Amino acid sequence: MKLYFNIQNIDFNCYFFAFRNSLKLNFIEKSSGRLSSFSKNKNLDTSVLLRNSLPFYSIVVSFLLLPFLSFSQINFVNNGAPIANTSNIFVINGNVIHQNNGTIANSGNFFIRGNWTNNNSSDNIFTVGPNGWVHLDSSVQTIGGSLLTHFNNLELAGTGTKQLVGVDVEIEDTLALNDHEFDAGDNTVHVLATDSSNITRTLGFVSSTNDGGLARNTLSTSTYFFPVGSSLGTARFRPVEIKPNEPTANTYKVRFANNDPSIDGFDPASKEPIVGEINPDFYHKINRTAGIDKADITVYYNDTADGTAIYDILAYWEVISTEWKNPGLGVVSNNYGLKGITKTSFENVTTDPGLIPFALAVNVELATNVYVANVFSPNGDGNNDVLHPLGKGITEIKFTIYNRWGEKVFETNDINGGWDGTYKGEPLNIGVFVYYVWGKLKNGEELTKKGNVTLLR
Numbered sequence: 001m002k003l004y005f006n007i008q009n010i011d012f013n014c015y016f017f018a019f020r021n022s023l024k025l026n027f028i029e030k031s032s033g034r035l036s037s038f039s040k041n042k043n044l045d046t047s048v049l050l051r052n053s054l055p056f057y058s059i060v061v062s063f064l065l066l067p068f069l070s071f072s073q074i075n076f077v078n079n080g081a082p083i084a085n086t087s088n089i090f091v092i093n094g095n096v097i098h099q100n101n102g103t104i105a106n107s108g109n110f111f112i113r114g115n116w117t118n119n120n121s122s123d124n125i126f127t128v129g130p131n132g133w134v135h136l137d138s139s140v141q142t143i144g145g146s147l148l149t150h151f152n153n154l155e156l157a158g159t160g161t162k163q164l165v166g167v168d169v170e171i172e173d174t175l176a177l178n179d180h181e182f183d184a185g186d187n188t189v190h191v192l193a194t195d196s197s198n199i200t201r202t203l204g205f206v207s208s209t210n211d212g213g214l215a216r217n218t219l220s221t222s223t224y225f226f227p228v229g230s231s232l233g234t235a236r237f238r239p240v241e242i243k244p245n246e247p248t249a250n251t252y253k254v255r256f257a258n259n260d261p262s263i264d265g266f267d268p269a270s271k272e273p274i275v276g277e278i279n280p281d282f283y284h285k286i287n288r289t290a291g292i293d294k295a296d297i298t299v300y301y302n303d304t305a306d307g308t309a310i311y312d313i314l315a316y317w318e319v320i321s322t323e324w325k326n327p328g329l330g331v332v333s334n335n336y337g338l339k340g341i342t343k344t345s346f347e348n349v350t351t352d353p354g355l356i357p358f359a360l361a362v363n364v365e366l367a368t369n370v371y372v373a374n375v376f377s378p379n380g381d382g383n384n385d386v387l388h389p390l391g392k393g394i395t396e397i398k399f400t401i402y403n404r405w406g407e408k409v410f411e412t413n414d415i416n417g418g419w420d421g422t423y424k425g426e427p428l429n430i431g432v433f434v435y436y437v438w439g440k441l442k443n444g445e446e447l448t449k450k451g452n453v454t455l456l457r
Helices: 046-050
Strands: 003-005 009-012 016-018 024-029 035-039 056-060 068-071 075-078 082-085 089-092 095-098 103-106 109-112 116-118 133-136 141-145 149-151 153-156 162-164 169-171 181-183 188-191 205-207 213-218 224-226 240-244 250-257 275-278 283-290 295-301 313-318 323-325 331-335 338-346 356-363 394-402 408-412 431-441 446-455
Touching: 153 169, 213 224, 213 240, 213 283, 224 250, 240 250, 240 283, 275 313, 275 323, 283 295, 295 356, 313 338
Parallel strands: 003 068, 009 075, 016 056, 016 082, 068 089, 075 095, 082 103, 089 109, 095 116, 109 133, 116 141, 133 153, 141 162, 149 169, 162 181, 169 188, 181 205, 188 213
Antiparallel strands: 024 035, 024 056, 213 250, 224 240, 240 295, 250 283, 275 356, 283 356, 295 338, 313 323, 313 356, 331 338, 394 408, 394 431, 431 446
């Protein structure tokens, strides 16, 4: 059984609105004590609610089967009334406006097809105890007002993007993104539940700008999923996983920035020498905003679509030195159809109170020196038979060997090449030889080395 009430605008002032277990809509006028009963499907005159000066004491609506209440037109305004929805479906086809500290005790479902506005002086529209759902069930919808709304459970339904306008939003338990973009703008979508499974999605993601983003409370060493992305420019879904190293209370926040980091003042050319190429297409902002624990941070990317570089580190922006830093090689993994790079036990998340930029980057292993053995024995025993120059991060090399009369007996430009103690295909006798090495590093620097090596048989 369904109940429908077609109301142009409903303005709840100082009365109580609740769903119970009868089949009638009852108006009880406190001043006169007169009871007016209306059966289901009664069309209410808007003027009764907006113009009648007598305060209503209570309104009780409820049903036996499939309770379903639909307000079909523009605005649902709560001017301070306590409203209770006990396990019922409440459909509002217009905007919802809360003001004068009205409250809702909700263990049912509110399907909202307009915009949601909280102009209360408190974020606690939903009273403690019941744990119902609000479903944003139309096309493009906004959540705004003078103060954030603290939802119990929030689902993005219908079609189109859901947007925060000038306010944050908190979700006590579950955020169901489904296949929608949740556009936070400069604001924060904060999931308070510490269960790692309390964000669900199919294709949905949270987008944001500046220092907006998605925040999650943690209380375990589980892996917490941050489904972030952007539809601006080249649409990208590039999620992050954060695994706290301790099972204590922390809050982590993540934003995906779908542009070259230089646009936001994080110059890829400003980096320490052991940082190579910085991903020019996007970066992330990540921080621990509460707590003290280190965490494993994994950034996912599409290794086919996101450039040709072989990324192996998560470089981070150091505010004091204003440069990209190399925290060490990352751990490579795969999930969500993407490749991931993990920096384990990262702890520099509180360097700056704002979010810290992280970017996919190439590690540069700097060779400050090249090592060449001073003795080798090319006798075919499989031990020390070839003389190799050894060094890290070398991209080009020239390795040359001369005999004691200055005659060149060996030369190679092969990084993996070495001398086997022969000249023109013939083994040379025991003796002392001179070597020269020239090398070029990943960061463009050059090095040279000269020394002697003894050939033994």
